[in-house]
Amino acid sequence: MTERASRLAPSHAAAPPGALTPAQRVTLFLSRIWAWVFLGVMVLFFVVAVPLTTGGSVNFLTVRNSQNILVAIIPVLLLGLGQTFVIIAAGIDLSVGWVMSLASVLSALALRGAFNSGVPLFPSVLVGLAAGVGGAALVGFVNGVIIAKLKVPAFIVTLGTSFIVRGVAYLMSENTTVIGLPADIRAYGNDALIYHIGGEGGGLYFLHRPEVGGELLRRMDIILPYPVIVTGFVVAWAMFLLHRTQFGRHTYAIGGSMDAAVRSGIPVDRHIIELYMLSAATSGVAGFLSTLRYTAGSAVIGDPLLLSSIAAVIIGGVSMFGGAGTVIGTVIGALIIAVLTTGLVMLNVDAFWQFIVVGTVVIVAVLIDQSRDLIMARAGGRVRR
C-alpha cells in the first residue's frame, strides 16, 4: 500500500469491511449444506428404522429401492430444473404441471399418429418427443413474450396460461387420456441399461429385458432405467448451462439486479423468453417420459406436481427473490421428497405425513435462507433490506 493510500484507509485495524469472521464463515457454510445433511440423516434414519419396525423383513437400502427413488424423482426434478432457472432470474412458472400434461397428450397423439401411418417404432417415438417438447416450448415462448415484452408479472401470466394449457390438453385428449399406443413403447419407458439377476442361474444383462420368468424374474433387479438416464443427461446439461456458461451468468445477473443487467447490455427480453421456453421444455420432457412409462397420454398427469416442484426448488436453496440457487440443490430437494415418501411407506406410516414434513422443511429452508441474508448484511455493516 502506498503512503497516500494508507493515509486514506479506514482507521480501525479490524478485518476490512466485507470480510467475514471465521464464525460467520462456518455458519454460512453450514447453511449451504444443510439440505445435504438433512437428506443424509433421513436416509440413515430409514436405514435403521425400517428393519426395526418390520422385524428385519424389509430393508431400506436395496438396489430395487434406490432405483425406485431415482424413477420417482423424475417428474418433480424435471419440472424443478426449469423452475430453478426461472426463479433464479426472479420469475416463476406456475404452468409447469399443465405443460407436462399437454406434452404427455401431444407426444401420445403424435406417436400414435406416426406409428399408425406406418412409421417404424423408434422414429415414431422421436416424433412424439419432438411434438411434446416442441409444443411445450411454444407455450414457454408465449409465457416469455408476455412477461418480457408486455411486462405482465410472471405469477399472473403463467397462472393464466396454465388454465389455457389445461383446457387445450383436455380438448386434444380423448376424455383426458390418449390410449391405443403401440404396446412396445413400454420398453422405452421402463427398460433399463442393466439387469441383474442374483443367485443361481443369474447374471448381468444389458440394454433389453431378458426373457426370463418365474423365480429368475422375481429375483431380477432393474438398474438405471432409460428415463433415469435421460433425466441424468438433462440434469448434467442444466448444471453446465447454469454454472459454466454466459447464459447461466446472465440468468443470475437478471435475478440479482434487473437494472444492472439491462444497463450492462444484456439482452434481457430475449433472455427471459429463453428462460420460460427452457422451463416449459423440461416439463415437456417430463410429459413425454410419462407417456412412455404408462403407454398413454394423460391430460391430468401433471396436476399435483407444481407445488412439489416449487418445494423441491426451495428446499434446494433457491431464493424466491432471485439471484441465488443451484441445480444440485434442486436435485437434493427432489430426493428429499421422494426418499421421504418411500421411507414412510416402508415404515407403514400413513403417507400423508409426507406433506407435513415437506411443508416444515420448506419453511426451515426459507428461514435458513433469510438468516444467511442477515449474516451477509451484518458483515457489510449494512442494514438488512
Added chain:
Amino acid sequence: MSEPLLSIRNMSKIFGGLVAVDDVSLDVRRGEVVGLLGDNGAGKSTLIKCVSGVYQAEEGEIFFDGAPVAFASPMDARRVGIETIYQDLALANNLDVGANIFLGREMKKRHLGGLVQTLDDKLMLKESRQTLDSLQIRFPTLTDPIENLSGGQRQAVAIARAVYWEAKLMIMDEPTNNLGVPEQHKVLELIRTLKDRGVPVILITHILPDAFAVTDRVVVMHRGRKVAEKVTARTNAEELVQYMVGAREDAAA
C-alpha cells in the same frame, strides 16, 4: 485548443408535458473534469442519460470524437467508449467482483471447435485483479458476492469496471453520496487518477466541496436550462449557489 471529445448541441428532452432538459449545449475536452451542478430536479441526470443511451433526446445533436452519434441503447454508448456510473451503480449484488466487471461482456473459452463456449472465470479474475491493483483498490477477497462490500468499495468496483473497458469518457452521477469521509476521498482520488490517464470525466454533484476539489470547469443547470459555465478556479461557492437556486442566470453560453 483541441477539438472537444464530446459535444452536446442544443439538446432537449421532454417527458409528456415536462421539459426536463431545455436547449442545453456542452463540450468536454480530453483530460478535463467537468462538474455538472444543480439542485434536485435541475435535469442533470436526465441530460447524461441522453448521452449514455438510456434516453433518446427529442432535439439536439451529440458529437463524439468528431463524428455525430445517436445512441439507441446503453450498449451503443458503451461501444464508443462512454462509461456511466449511476447513483445506484448498476451492480449485481449476488455476483462477485470479476463477474460484475465483466457483466454483459464476459470472456469465454471455446471448446470442441467453437461448438461449446464456457465462461473463462480464471482469466476474468486475473484481469480484474490487475485493474484493481492499478487503481490501488484493495479487496479482502474477489470471489465473494459483492453484496457485503461497503458503499465505497462498491463504487470502486463500478469505477474499475469502467476503467477496464477503457472508457474514453467517464460520467459519474453523485458518486460520493452515502459514503463515509475516507471513502469520499478515495473516490475523488480515483477521479484524479482517471484525469492523469487522460480520461475526461463528467461529474454530477450537488456537493460543492467535491466540485472544487477535482473539477476544471463547472456547468450549472436549473430547471432544465444551462444557467452558467465557469472555470472552477475563477468562481466561488456563493456565486455557484446563486446560479443553482435560480437567483442568477447567464445568457446562453
Added chain:
Amino acid sequence: MRKTSLLAMAAGLVLALASQGAEGAEKLKIGFLPGVVDPFYQVMQLGVEKAAKDLGIDVVTQIPPTWGVEAQTPLLDAMVARGDLNYIITAPTDKDQMVGPLQAAVDHGIKVITVDTFLGDGNYGTGPVKFPLSYIGSDNTEGGRLSARGLAKAIGGKGTVYINSTNPNVSSVEGREKGFKEEMAKDFPNIKVLGPDYNLDDANKATQQTAAVLAREPNLAGVFGTNVFSAQGAGAAVVNAGLGGNVQVVAYDATKQAMELMDKGTVSLVLAQKPFDMGYMAVMFAAADAAGVTSLPRRVETGFAIIDKENVKDPAVARFIYQVPGK
C-alpha cells in the same frame, strides 16, 4: 356361481387356517392400495382389516391423496420395494395405465387382486390382461341399468337427464355410464341423456358442472351421480338451485351426505355397493390362494342394496350405508 364359490372359499379358509397352524408357516403380508380417500374405500378398509384380523394376516395400507396414476404408482412401487408383501389388493386408478406398474409387481413375485375397478376389460381369463388373480367388485354395468330404471320411474318415464361422473378410463364409473345409457336407450326412448361431465373426483367441480346444466336446461328432470363425489356434488347443486324434489337425483354410493339428501327429498334413489364385502373377500382370496386353492373365481360381483324412501329405515338395508365408526 355364487353358491359354489362360497363353498370353495369356505373350504379354502379352513385349509388356510389349518395349514398355517400346522406348518407354523410365515405370516402372510398383504398390501392394500385403494384409489383415494373417500367413505367407500374407508368402508372397504374396514373389511380388509376385519378379514386380516380374523385370518391372522398383516396388512400394509397406503391411500393415495389424489386420484391418479402419478399418486398411486409411487406408493405401489414403494410397497413392491419392501420385498415382504405376498399380495397387493388394489383399485387401479386407470384401467390401461396401471397395467405396467402392476405387471412389474407381479414380475417381482407379488400377486395382485383388483377391487372395485379392473384392468383391461375385467376379464382376466380371456381378456387382454390376465395376470391379476381376481376382480372383486360391483357389476357396474348392471348398477348403471338399475340406476336408469330407478331414475326413469322417478321422473315418470320421460324428460331430460344428466350424468355427472368422476374420471374417464376408470372401469367402475365407465361401466355405470354405459349401463345407464344402454338402459335408457333400450327401455326409455323418451328420455334424453346429457353428459357425462367429469369432475375428476372433485365434489365442488361436480356442483359447478351440475349447476351449469341446471341453468341451461330449465326442464331438467333428473341427475345421475355415478359415485361418491359426483352424487354429493350434483345433489348440492340441485339443492342450491332450490330444485330439491323437482329434479330427481339418483346417487351411486351410500355416503352419509347422500342419505341426508335423501332425507331432504333431493335424492330419490341410492345404490349402495358392498365395499366391506369387497375388502373382506379380497383378503380371503389371498389367504386361500396362499393355502393352495386354485379354483378361485376370476370375477366376483358383490351386488347392490337399492335404497329408496320406502326401505331406508329398514335395518337390513340401512346397514349398507357407508359408515366408518368414529367419523
